[in-house]
């Protein structure tokens with residue numbers, strides 16, 4: 001396992017896209033944090049504002065989560081895209097070890113990136129606000145870790161999707177389309193009176209539920225379907241469960257199929 | 260020593276590898292031959308646990324999955340370009356070295372050995388097929404393995420490169436390693452291999468040494484040139500020999516020795532201008548051994564052209580090419 005981890009960490013470090021994705025993600029979210037902090041510099045700080053700055057707009061534009069998911073997709077997808085799965089398995093024939101080491105390294109990377117991003121944005125916010133926000137009080141003491149967990153789940157989802165489809169394009173499409181189109185469609189349909197039986201499942205739509213991990217206010221329908229999400233960690237659990245189920249299927253197929 | 264037993268692999272209803280068993284001895288280069296689609300690559304993938312199928316391959320008694328750092332015992336390259344296009348050659352090898360607990364400097368050593376030192380920090384997306392093959396070889400040699408399994412390593416190499424590959428494989432084999440090299444080109448293999456495993460349509464055609472293969476699958480023919488060709492043809496056919504006109508002039512006789520033909524000519528008072536035994540080449544043996552088992556047979560170019568000229572445009576069902 002140690003050797004597989006060393007292999008995987010060399011792999012991720014010798015890939016230019018790793019640096020691009022991390023650098024771009026940190027830069028964009030810091031930029032958003034800066035804009036929001038400047039614009040709000042003479043408003044009183046509230047939890048929503050602080051969270052928007054710390055996550056660089058994570059409630060509405062999931063840059064870091066998506067970029068880390070792409071790192072996850074690349075971790076597996078490149079192996080198939082460029083045929084490196086053969087040398088990889090010739091060096092480490094135990095497929096579970098290969099996949100597990102990818103998961104460990106990608107989760108570690110995404111956790112570090114999320115923490116660094118929050119730290120940078122904290123600095124940016126403090127700079128423009130002239131005071132450091134207090135993160136020890138509820139709900140920020142849970143929402144900030146929740147955001148980091150969400151980023152990690154996204155990166156794991158990237159691995160699961162790329163391993164399931166054994167390639168990059170399909171995984172990317174599912175990652176980007178599902179939250180937007182599929183979940184949007186189901187939410188929209190549930191508002192048709194004849195289809196209101198769809199309402200109870202809305203809280204189990206994985207991406208929407210995952211988004212609750214960084215919520216600081218109760219869900220506000222804003223004209224959308226009215227329902228209650230599970231609490232923060234249970235909703236996160238829904239997103240995590242969805243990811244783990246996909247991963248389990250992908251893992252099983254990886255062990256069973258031809259490389 | 261590699262022992263493969265009962266290897267079998269099917270894709271849907273199609274059997275790609277059909278109950279193959281063979282041994283690869285150390286100390287010699289074993290050529291793995293077969294026409295396109297014969298199942299060479301599939302067999303190698305089965306041997307290395309990359310594909311799921313039936314049968315078992317043992318490397319000095321152990322299965323591939325049981326070997327702790329397989330790269331240090333088995334070096335294999337199955338596809339010419341299996342590297343990330345922007346990861347440098349050196350980093351590609353360092354990554355594999357890290358996974359096999361080999362020192363970093365091994366990457367530079369093997370790159371030097373295959374002659375890629377100059378481009379070791381370049382992105383391999385610009386590599387020619389020949390350079391990619393060299394990087395593949397470097398990868399196979401990374402762990403200084405006792406066994407080499409190479410799928411079409413000569414593909415894309417220039418004549419100088421093929422020469423180099425041949426000398427290298429022979430030298431590596433001479434050090435007591437097992438070397439299994441596949442190819443669909445016999446000319447390539449005839450210079451390299453001492454032993455052959457020949458397959459067609461997934462089935463074993465021949466397993467043994469090169470000379471034996473030639474002996475088994477070729478008929479010696481005799482080239483005869485004579486002004487009284489018709490008369491001679493009749494006489495020879497009556498005694499059971501096969502006579503065919505040689506495209507370059509004269510007759511090709513099989514089933515009768517040159518000495519016999521000479522005596523008959525003398526007896527019948529036929530003038531001979533030329534009487535020469537044609538020694539069969541390895542290439543001929545290969546074609547005669549695998550011709551019937553070729554997977555994808557091209558239409559004969561001349562027939563195809565003729566049917567086009569006829570203007571019928573009808574599909575020509577005659578599968579020629581591999582006579």
Ligand SMILES: Nc1ncnc2c1ncn2[C@@H]1O[C@H](COP(=O)(O)OP(=O)(O)OP(=O)(O)O)[C@@H](O)[C@H]1O
Pocket residue numbers: 270275293294295296297298299300301302442443554
């Ligand atoms: N993934 C696959 N799915 C379906 N059929 C396959 C697959 N891989 C190989 N085959 C079939 O199995 C047979 C053997 O293929 P294989 O690639 O092993 O041949 P080969 O001897 O390596 O040929 P070549 O000289 O062209 O490399 C072929 O008929 C091929 O069409």
Ligand SMILES: [Mg+2]
Pocket residue numbers: 299300301410
């Ligand atoms: Mg092949």
